[in-house]
Amino acid sequence: MPHGVEVALACVLLIAASVWVGGFVAIAVVARVTVRTLDPSARVAFFRALGRSYLIVGTTALALALGSGAALAAGRPWDGTLTATAVLAAALVAALAFGVLQARRMTRLRRDALARPGDAPLAARVRRGARSAGLLRASIGLLSLAVLVLGTIQAA
DSSP states (O other), X not given: OOHHHHHHHHHHHHHHHHHHXXXXXXXXXXXXXXXXXXXXXXXXXXXXHHHXXXXXXXXXXXXXXXXXXXXXXXTSOOOHHHHHHHHHHHHHHHHHHXXXXXXXXXXXXXXXXXXXXXXXXXHHHHHHHHHHHHHHHHHHHHHHHHHHXXXXXXXX
């Protein structure tokens, strides 16, 4: 691969990975702030809108990062590190897809809970779902970091 193409791919990879990881961190910070500043109804509406907007930005960044990383790794022989990176990248994409579905389900649950404030079983479902969503977000974060670290090891 020509050096100029490698440099261009490396730039795309760096920018896309920065947007992906930075967006992930920013959403975590925003989530903490909204709990303290917005009422539950406004929080549900805010995160529904944020999720729809960021889905486009985040998935595009992740796709560009994974695609440019794959292009840069294409000329390398398959070894354990490259295999582990590919497996973790696939797991990240699967976890993200599941996370999108879970976020939509949680939005519906939270809207239902706001409409029926006295429904204890529904409130319990929201709490269980929120714990599961937190674990899933942590998994996405850990998978993202693992792919980033393994990609950096391969680039060195």
